[in-house]
Amino acid sequence: MNNDQLQDQVDSIRQTFGYIREFRGATFVIKIDSSLIQNEDSFPVLLRDIVLLHTAGIQIILVPGAKQRIDQILSHFNISCATVGGRRISTPEAIPFVKMAAFDVSNRLMTLLAENKENAVIGNWVRARSLGVSQGIDYQCTGTIDKIDGPALQNVLEDEVIPIIPNIGWSLSGHPYNISSNELAYEISCAVKSEKLFFLTDAPPISSSTYKLLPDMETDEAGRISSLSTDQIEPFISLNTHKGVYDTNMELLTYASRASKKGVKRVHLIHGCDDGVLLQEIFSNRGAGTMIHRDLHENIRPAQHTDIADILRITAPLIKEGILLHRSYEDIQNALSEYYVYEIDKTLHGCGALRKYSDGSYEIYSVAVDKSYASLGTGKQLLSYLTARAEAQRAPRVFLLTTQTIDWFLNLGFTEAHLADLPAEKAASYNHGRSSRILIKELSAPRQRR
Numbered sequence: 171m172n173n174d175q176l177q178d179q180v181d182s183i184r185q186t187f188g189y190i191r192e193f194r195g196a197t198f199v200i201k202i203d204s205s206l207i208q209n210e211d212s213f214p215v216l217l218r219d220i221v222l223l224h225t226a227g228i229q230i231i232l233v234p235g236a237k238q239r240i241d242q243i244l245s246h247f248n249i250s251c252a253t254v255g256g257r258r259i260s261t262p263e264a265i266p267f268v269k270m271a272a273f274d275v276s277n278r279l280m281t282l283l284a285e286n287k288e289n290a291v292i293g294n295w296v297r298a299r300s301l302g303v304s305q306g307i308d309y310q311c312t313g314t315i316d317k318i319d320g321p322a323l324q325n326v327l328e329d330e331v332i333p334i335i336p337n338i339g340w341s342l343s344g345h346p347y348n349i350s351s352n353e354l355a356y357e358i359s360c361a362v363k364s365e366k367l368f369f370l371t372d373a374p375p376i377s378s379s380t381y382k383l384l385p386d387m388e389t390d391e392a393g394r395i396s397s398l399s400t401d402q403i404e405p406f407i408s409l410n411t412h413k414g415v416y417d418t419n420m421e422l423l424t425y426a427s428r429a430s431k432k433g434v435k436r437v438h439l440i441h442g443c444d445d446g447v448l449l450q451e452i453f454s455n456r457g458a459g460t461m462i463h464r465d466l467h468e469n470i471r472p473a474q475h476t477d478i479a480d481i482l483r484i485t486a487p488l489i490k491e492g493i494l495l496h497r498s499y500e501d502i503q504n505a506l507s508e509y510y511v512y513e514i515d516k517t518l519h520g521c522g523a524l525r526k527y528s529d530g531s532y533e534i535y536s537v538a539v540d541k542s543y544a545s546l547g548t549g550k551q552l553l554s555y556l557t558a559r560a561e562a563q564r565a566p567r568v569f570l571l572t573t574q575t576i577d578w579f580l581n582l583g584f585t586e587a588h589l590a591d592l593p594a595e596k597a598a599s600y601n602h603g604r605s606s607r608i609l610i611k612e613l614s615a616p617r618q619r620r
């Protein structure tokens with residue numbers, strides 16, 4: 171192994187430890203398609219990786235899909251059921267076999283977990299109700315989720331036991347219903363406020379070879395869309411939905427969007443169960459599937475003319491204290507396209523600006539937060555947004571000049587630099603009387619934490 175390879179390995183171990191520390195005590199809900207569970211070769215390897223996550227202190231909830239197993243059992247007993255929009259209409263004749271298949275798949279998980287010396291329990295924390303008759307279609311014994319017993323599930327997790335939840339729910343009167351395991355995983359994820367929700371699926375990857383892309387979507391070398399923000403999902407689904415054609419990925423993206431809006435931080439769609447996919451998706455910045463995330467910078471937008479008065483209101487006391495350089499109404503107006511503001515409920519909490527230089531680097535300046543909203547993370551979000559914008563433009567670095575906020579920037583990954591490190595035109599206009607400290611952050615190609 172040469173020095174570069176060794177360094178890469180060390181970097182990846184550091185990255186993994188960072189993630190482990192971040193996720194210890196967090197809950198991950200993992201839905202796994204039954205076709206993956208039934209794969210004798212690859213599934214035991216995937217399950218061992220799930221056990222590794224549990225050993226690292228992550229609480230795991232497993233939701234096995236049963237579609238393929240139900241198909242096999244129903245076909246064995248010559249029972250056929252219609253499907254509507256990807257949903258099977260389970261008849262009273264079929265439901266005992268549906269139950270059998272659901273628990274069969276859950277038992278397979280239980281057996282493999284026992285072989286890995288993990289405690290697991292198959293349980294019924296789900297109350298279901300009939301889907302009834304909708305648009306003239308009688309859904310018979312196909313149900314939907316009425317309620318999840320979140321506190322009971324939490325108790326199981328606290329005992330370090332892995333709950334396995336089959337896709338059968340009982341109504342208050344004791345009727346069993348076949349429920350969608352995708353919906354089940356989504357509802358459980360919201361009920362336990364999980365950090366992550368995974369859909370391990372046998373559907374094709376979300377890539378440019380299968381789907382039409384939105385103009386602002388980026389893909390990796392293989393054409394895979396490695397991340398989507400919630401605001402991209404709706405237009406992406408509209409672009410790729412064809413009347414009367416059911417597509418699993420579109421269904422999963424709909425649940426992902428809903429889960430994100432209800433506070434699940436990350437939803438991951440992982441296609442297939444190749445060796446290490448789950449660990450790669452969790453522990454590497456690039457991942458192996460498609461990650462759906464909320465826009466972390468949703469409160470930040472480009473400044474408009476009407477914001478100038480508020481920008482002056484926020485910066486004026488800091489200029490008076492000598493913390494920020496004086497900038498008049500006219501200065502801000504002339505450079506308005508460089509300014510961004512942080513706004514909540516039509517109130518500006520902070521601002522920041524970004525200027526491009528001839529060597530491709532960007533200066534971050536005028537980062538300021540209204541004192542009434544200090545220490546709420548606004549400054550950090552503004553800084554990460556401005557840095558991400560520069561990074562998206564493939565800037566090699568961002569720099570800034572500061573007199574009294576050095577530690578704050580050092581803490582956020584900036585390092586001290588010298589006049590010679592500045593672009594020539596900035597170095598030429600450096601105010602030696604002010605003696606500001608120069609801080610720099612080197613940037614790499616755009617990446618996203620998973």
Ligand SMILES: CC(C)(COP(=O)(O)OP(=O)(O)OC[C@H]1O[C@@H](n2cnc3c(N)ncnc32)[C@H](O)[C@@H]1OP(=O)(O)O)[C@@H](O)C(=O)NCCC(=O)NCCS
Nearest residue numbers: 535536537538539544545546547548549550574575577578
């Ligand atoms: C620096 C500034 C933007 C931070 O905004 P914020 O929204 O309060 O920041 P965050 O919530 O992201 O971070 C708050 C943390 O930073 C710390 N912090 C704030 N100012 C700091 C400083 N000058 N030096 C070191 N740490 C500082 C706070 O103590 C707080 O620590 P805590 O989380 O342990 O309580 C804000 O204090 C400000 O407007 N400062 C004056 C303007 C300025 O210096 N701009 C930078 C030059 S461009």
